[in-house]
Amino acid sequence: MTLRMYDLAGADPARRFSPYCWRTKMALAMKGLPVETIAWRFTEKQVLGALGCDKVPVLVDGDRVVTDSWAIAEYLEETYPDRPSLFGGPGGHALARFINAWTDAVLHAGLVRMVVADIAKVLAPEDAGYFRQSREARFGMPLEAVQADREAKLEGFRQSLHPLRMVLRTQPFLGGAAPLYADAIVFGGFQWARCVSPFRLLAADDQVEAWRQRMLDLHGGLARAAIGFD
Numbered sequence: 001m002t003l004r005m006y007d008l009a010g011a012d013p014a015r016r017f018s019p020y021c022w023r024t025k026m027a028l029a030m031k032g033l034p035v036e037t038i039a040w041r042f043t044e045k046q047v048l049g050a051l052g053c054d055k056v057p058v059l060v061d062g063d064r065v066v067t068d069s070w071a072i073a074e075y076l077e078e079t080y081p082d083r084p085s086l087f088g089g090p091g092g093h094a095l096a097r098f099i100n101a102w103t104d105a106v107l108h109a110g111l112v113r114m115v116v117a118d119i120a121k122v123l124a125p126e127d128a129g130y131f132r133q134s135r136e137a138r139f140g141m142p143l144e145a146v147q148a149d150r151e152a153k154l155e156g157f158r159q160s161l162h163p164l165r166m167v168l169r170t171q172p173f174l175g176g177a178a179p180l181y182a183d184a185i186v187f188g189g190f191q192w193a194r195c196v197s198p199f200r201l202l203a204a205d206d207q208v209e210a211w212r213q214r215m216l217d218l219h220g221g222l223a224r225a226a227i228g229f230d
Contacts, residue, residue, distance in 0.1 A: 009039035017195035019188035026184035
């Protein structure tokens with residue numbers, strides 16, 4: 001039975017931009033598991049409500065419904081142990097928890113201030129209204145004001161990536177010679193930005209950019225084929 005996944009979409013149903021959904025899609029590809037992705041939008045709350053959920057990603061595997069990208073990764077690892085490991089063992093699982101927390105707290109916090117107003121531009125009108133209202137309440141200012149000085153913030157954002165850069169100077173992936181779920185976690189943020197904004201976050205000669213390009217090429221170019229701005 002093919003797995004099904006509810007996946008955040010823009011006005012164009014083919015524009016899939018959630019960083020958390022990208023974590024899950026990369027995890028499924030790492031496991032070699034086919035999945036049917038179903039476009040879902042911010043204002044379609046009733047669709048997920050019928051499944052007992054309120055946010056994506058949502059994975060449906062037969063009669064099992066799993067939500068939250070981290071919980072889905074753990075579910076895939078436990079349910080499909082004969083497939084390639086997402087974590088590379090208990091130690092990798094524990095370290096991936098740190099990467100998950102760092103990405104949410106540091107990487108995404110920096111990224112959102114670079115692209116948040118651009119997100120509204122790729123949404124359908126009813127979704128753009130919801131997005132603008134909810135995010136402006138969160139930030140306490142218009143979305144355009146949040147990212148107004150992004151050029152000035154760019155160097156600081158790039159400096160925040162230095163721990164990634166130090167690792168990627170000596171190995172092609174965070175997982176070592178091959179990617180693990182830790183790579184998918186971090187990559188989801190950069191793919192989110194790529195899918196919604198033309199703003200260039202990384203210098204061409206950055207090791208993080210070289211890694212991002214390798215991630216785009218994985219699994220037959222799964223992520224590179226997604227609608228984006230580069």
